[in-house]
Amino acid sequence: MNQPQKPNNYLVLAIICTVCCCLPAGIVGIVYSSKVNETYANGDYEAAEKASKNAKLWSIIGLSTGVIVLILYFLIFGFAVFASAMENGGF
Amino acid sequence: MYIIIGALLISIIPLYYFYDPGNVTNFPKCPFYTITGFLCTGCGSQRALHDLLHLNIIGAFKHNMLFIPTLILLSYYLGLKLLEKLNGKNYKNYFDRTKTPRIILYVVLIFTIMRNINVSPFNVFAP
Numbered sequence: 001m002n003q004p005q006k007p008n009n010y011l012v013l014a015i016i017c018t019v020c021c022c023l024p025a026g027i028v029g030i031v032y033s034s035k036v037n038e039t040y041a042n043g044d045y046e047a048a049e050k051a052s053k054n055a056k057l058w059s060i061i062g063l064s065t066g067v068i069v070l071i072l073y074f075l076i077f078g079f080a081v082f083a084s085a086m087e088n089g090g091f
Numbered sequence: 092m093y094i095i096i097g098a099l100l101i102s103i104i105p106l107y108y109f110y111d112p113g114n115v116t117n118f119p120k121c122p123f124y125t126i127t128g129f130l131c132t133g134c135g136s137q138r139a140l141h142d143l144l145h146l147n148i149i150g151a152f153k154h155n156m157l158f159i160p161t162l163i164l165l166s167y168y169l170g171l172k173l174l175e176k177l178n179g180k181n182y183k184n185y186f187d188r189t190k191t192p193r194i195i196l197y198v199v200l201i202f203t204i205m206r207n208i209n210v211s212p213f214n215v216f217a218p
Contacts, residue, residue: 006187009186009187009192011186011191011192011195012164012165012168012186015161015164015165015195016096016165018132018133018199019132019133019136019157019158019161020133020136021121021122021123021133022122022123023123023131023132023133023203026132027196027199027200030192030195030196030199031196033192034192034193034196036192037187037188037189037190037191037192038189038193041189066122069122070119073119074119077119
């Protein structure tokens with residue numbers, strides 16, 4: 001039986017995404033990750049490839065949203081953050 | 092890809108060592124919590140990281156119970172990938188098992204729902 005290689009399930013990326021910033025996108029990423037493994041185990045390789053692409057897409061959407069929000073946050077409140085950090089910092 | 096993420100993570104560690112996100116008023120808060128008012132899965136992980144850097148494991152557990160297990164999972168994965176690169180072999184990876192992502196999904200969902208219930212036994216999970 002000749003099997004194609006198992007597509008990457010991007011589970012780690014989805015986990016990082018869930019914990020760090022964007023809950024909804026991270027959850028979607030984990031769902032697609034499980035789809036990759038299950039469809040591959042059932043021998044449906046095309047579906048596994050599709051799910052793999054989706055998992056990657058959603059995790060990257062989540063992470064980039066998080067990074068953009070952080071950058072915006074620092075642009076708006078950056079000065080305040082550092083000012084308060086200087087007051088309360090452990091130096 | 093992983094190198095970039097790693098470099099970013101290592102560069103923010105000193106920041107979390109010196110500043111306590113629980114005490115500094117203008118520290119970036121979780122956007123999900125700010126918008127919806129619900130605690131997300133990762134809420135408390137900044138405080139947990141601060142505690143962990145000060146070797147306060149109990150504090151890290153109190154702020155986010157899943158934070159340390161997540162770190163262990165991630166280091167397991169990265170370590171395995173490193174070994175594969177060094178030895179040129181393919182090892183059996185628990186992340187590739189059929190049930191793993193499903194189990195993680197259920198754990199994340201149940202944990203997130205439980206920490207939002209503001210009654211006594213479930214308060215344990217809130218940061």
